[in-house]
Amino acid sequence: MKRRVALLIEYDGAGFSGWQRQTHEISVQQVLEEACAKLNDGAHVTCTAAGRTDSGVHAYGQVVSCDISSAHSPATIRNALNYHTRPHPVAVREVAEVEADWNARFSAIGRAYRYVICTRQARLVLDRGRAWHVSRKLDIAAMHEAAQHLVGRHDFTSFRAASCQAKSPMRTLDRLDVLQDGAQIEIIAEARSFLHHQVRNMVGTLKLVGDGKMQPARIADIIAARNRSAAGPTAPADGLYFTRVVYDPDPFSFR
Amino acid sequence: MKRRVALLIEYDGAGFSGWQRQTHEISVQQVLEEACAKLNDGAHVTCTAAGRTDSGVHAYGQVVSCDISSAHSPATIRNALNYHTRPHPVAVREVAEVEADWNARFSAIGRAYRYVICTRQARLVLDRGRAWHVSRKLDIAAMHEAAQHLVGRHDFTSFRAASCQAKSPMRTLDRLDVLQDGAQIEIIAEARSFLHHQVRNMVGTLKLVGDGKMQPARIADIIAARNRSAAGPTAPADGLYFTRVVYDPDPFSFR
Incomplete structure (x- = not known):
């Protein structure tokens, strides 16, 4: 069953081309989406961020929403994502369950x-x-x-x-x-x-x-x-x- | 003519084996002494530190004393040392003239x-x-x-x-x-x-x-x-x- 989750994430901008996926450079979005796919029976996951930060910009409190099929607790999902995102300089600080219509970008005030x-x-x-x-x-x-x-x-x-x-x-x-x-x-x-x-x-x-x-x-x-x-x-x-x-x-x- | 100077230095401990010179690893002391030699007609300079920090320990405010033969102003010496210590993660924040018997370690209170x-x-x-x-x-x-x-x-x-x-x-x-x-x-x-x-x-x-x-x-x-x-x-x-x-x-x- 699909669940929508919110991820509170931190990253060192120097390690990435920015939030958004790029063809030839590594982005935060790519690293997170590939980690999320491991918790979604291997199927692609689309991550939506509250802010599409540029290359070199750091984040302590970026928020991302996505749908995954994992039945695990938020803490277990967090630990699994932190395992799968290694060794990239990005960490999932917290995972929260949200409603199916909640969106990290459009729900932000x-x-x-x-x-x-x-x-x-x-x-x-x-x-x-x-x-x-x-x-x-x-x-x-x-x-x-x-x-x-x-x-x-x-x-x-x-x-x-x-x-x-x-x-x-x-x-x-x-x-x-x-x-x-x-x-x-x-x-x-x-x-x-x-x-x-x-x-x-x-x-x-x-x-x-x-x-x-x-x-x-x-x-x-x-x-x-x-x-x-x-x-x-x-x-x-x-x-x-x-x-x-x-x-x-x-x-x-x-x- | 020899002058004693005090250096206020910063370093990222992860880049060094610690303050003190080691045979097979790079130390803050070695990097600084080699930079100081460039301002001492190429002759070896001994740098004395207020604290001999261990491998991995960082410094914002380490203080070092040494004798050099440069006639330049403290600001020029600082800039030259920052040029010669590149690309190592150590920087000379300030240079001050001190008395010939002043010692970064023993004068510290x-x-x-x-x-x-x-x-x-x-x-x-x-x-x-x-x-x-x-x-x-x-x-x-x-x-x-x-x-x-x-x-x-x-x-x-x-x-x-x-x-x-x-x-x-x-x-x-x-x-x-x-x-x-x-x-x-x-x-x-x-x-x-x-x-x-x-x-x-x-x-x-x-x-x-x-x-x-x-x-x-x-x-x-x-x-x-x-x-x-x-x-x-x-x-x-x-x-x-x-x-x-x-x-x-x-x-x-x-x-």
Whole structure:
């Protein structure tokens, strides 16, 4: 009998071409779908993710839904998937039973990302591939001030990748905080959903503010321009973490 | 002309056999000494470290002293050493000029370590090699209570490696806190100096308390036993970070 399950997963983006299946490169989707097939009498399983993260982007809290024929408990399914996904840098943190019409992408009511910037002269070692290395100090207060212009409902065309497939460029950004976290800068972004590259394009623009190359008030003009070239460059994938997907009710009761 | 310099360094312990030079394996000391020789007319340089970390132990704040003949500024020396240590996972965060009798090991008046435990069923991905993976929940309050019995001046024979070369087993532990840090457990240890394996042996013992296999009050008996076999096993190197060395005055004024 088919059952729909929700998987809470973590991965190191450096090990994959991104979430989505690619012909010549290994993706998180391929690794998970092949592991799920082992619990589905060997038949192909389609995994739907809450967010299709790009190459190099990490996840602590990606959520996936799929149908499998296993009669085992959620904990046993989790352990089996963690066995079958080895040695790839992806782990299933939790498995939950969900209704047959539940969908990791369309049932989501919120998404959260974390972006980490490390400002120092020396190259990164323990944070290599896990943060954006910027060799000069940034003005965090100015970056946070600039970020507040982005919060709210806007046409985010200036912060959207050319390849973005969303029908509308309108999004409501609920939170964009720029915080000092020890020796690092942490940027927290929360919204119901994001456009393709939206977080990285916002971070790349905030970095220009932190560098003193742009005044915080310029952000309003950039939004109004509705032109990708008005905003800053796309920040590297290394520093981006997909941290949480919000559902009501939350299928992962332990969180 | 010879100048003594202090280096503040970071490394990923997984890339090395530990601090100290080995015949057949690559050590942090070898990589640094070979880089320093490039700034010393090619002649051998001896680097002295504040703490001789074991294989697999990481460092954010190891401090090293050495003599070089370079006339360059500290910032230029830092950049040159970061060039010459590539591609090894070690970086020189800062370089400071010090007096000719200053010594990273003997001038130190305090040392701090951080130990990270990750308790969950799923194998580690983003924290692989960077934390001790324990598959069951631990009682943090009991671990912290047990840790307080270790704070103070004691004979730490029960927590000392057989290979420890220190003349005396007496040490004064200034701080041993067990804290919840998000989904992780963080243990902070501070003392003027530590015995070989002392932090890992204390953590391995606290983990038995967290597991419910040992009462916090048993720690006093273990100290009194002055017998290594009375304490718990040595915790893995993966979770240990050498975070800070204290000097008065601090040569690294930016910290």
